[in-house]
Amino acid sequence: MPTIPWLDIDKLDFPDVDNALDDPNGLLAVGGDLSRERILAAYRRGVFPWYEESQPILWWSPQPRAVLYPEQVYINRSLRKALRRDDYSVSFDTAFNDVLEGCAALSPKRPGTWITDDMRAAYQGLHQAGWAHSIEVWRNGKLIGGLYGLGIGRVFFGESMFSREANASKIALVHLCGQLHEWGYPLIDCQVGNDYLDSMGAQEINRDTFKQHLEQYTLAPGRSIGAWNMNWRYGHSTPAE
Missing domain, CATH: 3.30.70.3550 (Leucyl/phenylalanyl-tRNA-protein transferase, N-terminal domain)
Structure with a gap:
């Protein structure tokens, strides 16, 4: 063994x-x-x-590794309709702790969580140091979904996401992809694939290819360490549908 x-x-x-x-x-x-x-x-x-x-x-x-290339995010008809509504807003790094709590929240479908107290403290520290980032989706002043992860070089390492309303986490992911693509980030690490990620255009690559991506992209200069600002909006410059 x-x-x-x-x-x-x-x-x-x-x-x-x-x-x-x-x-x-x-x-x-x-x-x-x-x-x-x-x-x-x-x-x-x-x-x-x-x-x-x-x-x-x-x-x-x-092995294999699930990844999403930002320019290849898939937007289906129902999500496209949700994105075209004008009753929501998207932001970066304005409610990191709330997004973390949303991702860690228990539910009948998810009775346990891997986001332990120690993990929360670690990623809160990474956020305060400018490495970890959150994407928030708001409606009527309320946080309805989001995701968080780490930005290293020109790679975004996704960690977790949540939704309190239909499509909220997908709206967050589309805006993350759009903003990263505009900034020249070629890769989102999704860790392990699932049906949700597959529906958004994620794909599985072998370990050697992933290692090559990391060697190339984590050393490339990305955004400055610190809070990110959202300046991309769906409909103004849209990834492939």
Whole structure:
């Protein structure tokens, strides 16, 4: 049975992602901490933390990898109709903690969450340091959906999203794609694929291709570290439909 290495708390090194397990898919290492430096080092290598409250910190690099190329986001007819309404607004980095809470909220369909207190604190710290960003969708002054993730170089690493009204998280994702495309960001890491992401145009690529993307794009100059401002709006410059 393969042995999963425990990370040295004093070092930021990770095992080669090619050593990740096939079952469970992508499990690479255990332990370490959720310091800003470790999380950033992990993402640059294509590794992310994901674990439940009762578990130690688990680090993953699944094969294949789900990604979304911003210019290829798919907008179906019903979403196009929702996007054309003028009764909502979209913003960046104005309610990060509220988006985080929305993503972590429990429901009958989701009785558990991987966004533990430690994970919340870690990503709040990354937001305060200018690395983690939120996209918010508002209607009548109320937050109805959004998503959050990290921006490193010219890659956006998506973490989680939520909706309190139909299509709200999709509206957030379309605006994220539009803004990133305008800024010259070629890649959104979606980690693991699902039907929702597939419906938005995400695709799966092999680990070697993903590693090449990271080597090229995380080192490219992106937006300045700090809060992002939304200046893209659906209908003014629209990704492919």
